[in-house]
Amino acid sequence: MTPRLPASMQVFERGWLSANNVLFTGAETALVDSGYVTHAPQTLALVRHALKERPLDRLVNTHLHSDHCGGNAALQAAYGCHTAIPAAESLKVAAWDEAALSYRATGQQCPRFGFDAVLAPGDELELGGLRWQVLGAPGHDPHALLLFCAQEGVLIAGDALWENGFGVIFPELAGEPGFDETRATLDLIGTLDARVVVPGHGRVFDDVTGALARAYSRLDYLSSDPRRNAENAVKVLVKFLLLERQRIALAEMPGLLASIPVVAGALRLVGRVDGSAVHASDEHSNAEHDQYHALATWATTALVRANAARIDGPWLVDN
Template sequence: METRSKQGSVRRLEFDVDWPPGHVACYLIEGSEPILVDAALPDHEAAFRSQLAELGYEPGDIEHVLVTHPHVDHIGLVPTVLEEGDPTVYAPASVEERFNRDPDGLEARVRENCTQAGFPDEQLEMAVDMAVESLERNRELLPPTAVDVWIEPGDRTEIGDIEVDAVHVPGHQADHLSYPTELDGESVLLGGDMGIQPFRPVVMHDGLDDGHVEAFDAFYTALDRLAELDVDRVYPGHGAVHTDLTGAVERDRGSLDNRLERVTDLVADGYSTVPGVAMAIAGDRDVKYLIPETMSALAHLDATGELDSELRDGVRYYEP
């Protein structure tokens, strides 16, 4: 696996996780003002310090922290860097509004959506708790007051020795930005969880909040935007550093198409609710992350007229 660019200014820091592909990566861009791109999980602090030390750095040496999206495995060590230094922190602008969300309002929307989806009581309570806990945890890891520069889609932002453009790539996460830039004569993409190999990231968007209805459309839009980029190399948050963004985009588009086709087939076979379809897709695998993707897929197919649905006793049922 590659760990650096040809010229050696990008250093990959990789940490073990217990989901495929078994690791998460962030990147240290060396220069007169070291830049950290994403920040792994809170549990990775010891390994983070160790890997930085091998490169001759401490957390306090980092001058800039650039966030692609506010999932816990990409912002987990922001507090460590903030505690030991005074970095300039950059994050997608829409995260500010998301993190200022009233937890009670989020709980109410997720509860209503999960009730309408037909979740059993225990599964419903788990989904609601996860949504609220994720909001509260993530905004503690990336406090809006600690962000110095909110980056809007389309912005060009100077960060230390480099300039990055901001491409909005929702679908996996609603606020996600990927950052094309030039490093040592190469056109590269600091991709976060988009443009990764060898698999497509799950469609989570905003989880089981109201944005699930637009999640598939958002993901397709993100792929359209990535397809317009001409980059030599991709530095992703999972999977290997690679040189085939076009191939990754084409694979992800095909994977989304296949998921929608699979969901359509399952509804034709008699699986009529979100939990039923999700469990059928999961089989022996953990269904947790397939639930938001399944809910989003069914909402997309319903909205486009490829499936019909009706509410019966407060639960939405789908049919061909």
């Protein structure tokens, strides 16, 4: 049974390529997160169907990973909606610095969009006739935000807490702290009297205590050996590309991984793949190719073993 949400609040549960969208109605309409760019037509269709002839007044992003804001440009073009983003990302968005944002590093797409306002921890905003607290949620993304409605006990968690885990802890791949930040965010969520969580991916859930316990267990597992977080990141990035493209030529996998900057950070942490030593600092092109070839082979095997992909002749195909 789906947990009860306020009447002014509707969740579009999306596939994992796109983040969930949260639509608010009332005196003013608003959408939290906009999905990935290749799903933008579907996002527009969902919003238009729900709003009928009403405009979309506001757009809010929990964080600026491409699967959460890839539909921003399309929604802005269709509705001219007032857009609020995390304050810490404002200069990067204003300059459209794809290197400072995550799009170039992860090999993902995001059309340029603008913004009208910023949100920072400690702010409050009204959505669907309800007051929402803005809280910081570093870990998966250093500048991510939570939205919490104390009156209804509803938490919009983005990728800080899912029913079974949380988003990849990307800062650790760049040699920046992320494990402690993730734990602090989980601790913060534990202090809130949340009865329902709307995650960035997956279904809305009300077993908040159970979800936190699973998240802490996952964090303990990843932080006890940072290689595990790096391996998980590689698998997630390849799966994301499969979701987007549906199939990738096996012969292209090493070059594809080498073209994604964040994978280099993962490679340094992985250290060994299928028994082969991996040294990201190796300057010899043949050795570097071998490293990425080994990583591609490992990632392919891991995804097939997890039934997240299958091999069809020369292709790695999404399951």
